[in-house]
Amino acid sequence: MLASEEHHPGTLPVQHMGSGHHAFLCYDDDAPGWDVLAAFVWSGLARGEKVIVFGPPRLTEAQVRSRLQEAPGLLVASGYERAQLELSSMRELILPARRFTADRQWQRIVEESEAARDEGYTGLRTCIDMGWVADLGADLDMMMDRERRAGHLFTDGFYSEICAYDRRRFPEPVLDAMCRAHPQNLLPRIGHLRCRHDNGTVHVIGEADVATYGQFAQALADLLRTSAPPPGLSTRTVDLLRTGFLGAECATELVRLLDRAPADRPVRIRCSERHATLLCRIGADPAALDVTG
Template sequence: MGGLAGEAQHPGTLPVQQMGAGDHAFLCYDGDAPGWDVLAAFVWAGLVRGEKVIVLGPPHLSEADVRARLQEAPGLAAASGYERTQLELSSMRELILPQRRFTADRQWRRITEEAEAARAAGYSGLRTCIDMGWVADLGAGLDVMMDRERRAGHLFADGFYSEICAYDRRRFPGPVLEAMCRAHPRNLLPRLGQLRCLYGNGTLRVIGEADLATAPRFAEALSALFRNSGASGPVTVDLRRTGFLSAECAAELVRRIARSAPERPVRVRCSAGHALLLRRLGVDPAGLEVTG
């Protein structure tokens, strides 16, 4: 799948597992249906956390089709023990009823009503997956959709509501996708298990899963960082958006740090769990910047 130019340096790029409460995320996909593994991870995480979850799937798929795709998504077990009413499969047409014409104000009111109902029912939050195929299905203008996306920030202000907007790249012009990628605070990796490495100013940001499958990519990125950052000056490896960090990948990072010249400090920004692994492999705690 070809990437968007704006994705390469989007400051909010992350794997879906790291989406937080109140996040508004962009997902771009190819094919006849969204990245079901990503959406399923979002759905099941919400159910486990006791949130109300609403999925507005691709308009051409039935409710049974959407449910089957979510349950069959590879790599994840469906949440167990949730009430049937906790997961709602719907459509934008149903959401805006009794109106038939989409307006941002109508959609915002309905989402606010759903959030209030979720609070009253005792849910810990409300999250929605919205396939943007509704734009063509309802005959809405692209300008109307883009205006909604750009001005929807108030929905997320208190952290109760979170949302994925999934765009089929075949159905939207490239400039629109680029603009919508920039308009969303979060930009999701399109598949589970992916690794994206971003460079800039002596810093390597590692986003996604650094595991056995992606270890060669991780090692290549570290090599490029140290090779392209000059012979001196500080180097930073940012693991704050790294999900799983395998022992193999952690050991490769430790080896790179050990081979670095003393006058060239290496700082690793990471979670407490990753810091524990790195310390056990011999990294000096003074070089770790632990967050979260």
């Protein structure tokens, strides 16, 4: 894991990525990223968005299509048929220009967004594999500048983008800088869990289920044992707002945590209505829950 990923405040699972997000994804052989991209594509199609995938230049269109078929159901295949889902490349996007510039790429993305609006789509989302940098012989500094100054593309919430970086093809300082430059940082695979401690709060990001129970339970134990509440407050918090699936075992461990917390240093749980319903069913005190949404 990159140093910047561990503490990135915008880390989230791809299932929580919404319109207007500009996200960093770092992948390698251990986490090739195709399950994340397939879920991103599937979600966009289900929401009625136009989806364009700029795959790794080393792969053919048939190979990219095959990997995206990992998405569940027939929705991806039907997306091709309706032209809601397209496969492209950075070379194609910037034509007739041959050389990459940020202005040319931005112009084309704006044009694609306007076309998607005119066609009645609810948004435009793209997956951009950053292998295009080497493929086009582009300058790394120019690419990094584009990433840092691309915020205007996302301000109206219509456009969203994943920038996928193969960690084997970029220097680590570049990856760290690009992770920090993106408001969102995606978990590297579906089913992954990351627990981030921050000033008396543990943020539970990803899937809290049987496979990740040990990591989840350890994070709660660390919160109870070592985490101090913020200055002036006695309460510690478990934040589930970026948690996807919450399994019964992990939910039960949360209820036990509420019971174990000392009266002078209670724990509160920040969560969605869906997770609150589960927690209350297995015995959580509703007064200990801060329900959002």
